[in-house]
Amino acid sequence: MTPAAILAKALESFDDLAICRLARLAGVTPDNAQRAAHGSKGRPAHVNDYLRLCAVIGLDPFTGQRSAPWQPADLQATMLAIALRMKRGARGHNIRVAAKQMGISFATLSRLENSNPRSFEIVLAACKYTQVDPSHYVKRETLTGNQLIARADRRSAA
Numbered sequence: 561m562t563p564a565a566i567l568a569k570a571l572e573s574f575d576d577l578a579i580c581r582l583a584r585l586a587g588v589t590p591d592n593a594q595r596a597a598h599g600s601k602g603r604p605a606h607v608n609d610y611l612r613l614c615a616v617i618g619l620d621p622f623t624g625q626r627s628a629p630w631q632p633a634d635l636q637a638t639m640l641a642i643a644l645r646m647k648r649g650a651r652g653h654n655i656r657v658a659a660k661q662m663g664i665s666f667a668t669l670s671r672l673e674n675s676n677p678r679s680f681e682i683v684l685a686a687c688k689y690t691q692v693d694p695s696h697y698v699k700r701e702t703l704t705g706n707q708l709i710a711r712a713d714r715r716s717a718a
Contacts, residue, residue, distance in 0.1 A: 563680045564596070564604035566624040570617055571597035586612035586632050604679035608634040611680070611698060621680065622694055636697045637675040640686060644673055647690045662689045 561569075571579065574597065583593035588609045596605040596613055604610070612632035614621040648658045659669040662685045668678070669686075677683050687694040 561624070562604070563610060563621065563624070563684070565599065567596055567605065567610060567613060567619065568599040570619050570624075571613070582613065582616050585616045588612050604681055607637075607677045607680050607683055611635060621698070631699075633699045635677065635683060636699070637672075637677055640677070640683065640690075640697050641673050641675045643690045643692055644669075644686055658689065662686060 571582075571593075574582065576594070579593050579597050580590045583590045586593070586609075592605060592609045593613060595603070596609060605613070611621055611634065613619075615630045615632040618627050618629040619625075620627040644658075648655070651658075653661070655669055655673070656666050659666045662669065664682060664685055668682055671677065672682065672686055677686070683697070684694060687697075
């Protein structure tokens with residue numbers, strides 16, 4: 561099951577209003593949260609939207625298992641880009657060879673190396689190529705229930 565499908569399955573128990581509230585907590589647009597919840601017709605959610613939604617519902621973005629909710633954070637895309645270039649250089653691969661080994665297009669790898677990943681599936685392919693656990697590129701800070709409520713209250717007041 562793809563990460564996008566795992567997130568859609570985790571969100572299927574939420575109604576549209578709850579999805580909008582989750583979007584506000586996660587710092588993503590309600591439209592993007594709705595797309596993630598409905599599987600976006602095969603198009604995966606943007607990597608940062610995916611990570612942020614996983615954070616607020618307590619879904620480990622790497623394993624798909626339930627976890628404690630954590631502070632929404634974006635992918636450290638620049639660090640991933642540096643790791644990709646370094647690994648590619650160490651292996652003596654040009655960008656086309658590396659893209660082929662990852663099973664992605666040349667253009668997609670170029671976006672990754674320019675710190676602009678599109679989906680979490682692509683990030684996982686890059687991490688497999690670099691042989692680095694993807695969790696190294698995401699800062700995770702666990703939140704308590706009170707912190708989540710306070711955060712929601714602050715966002716509602718704004």
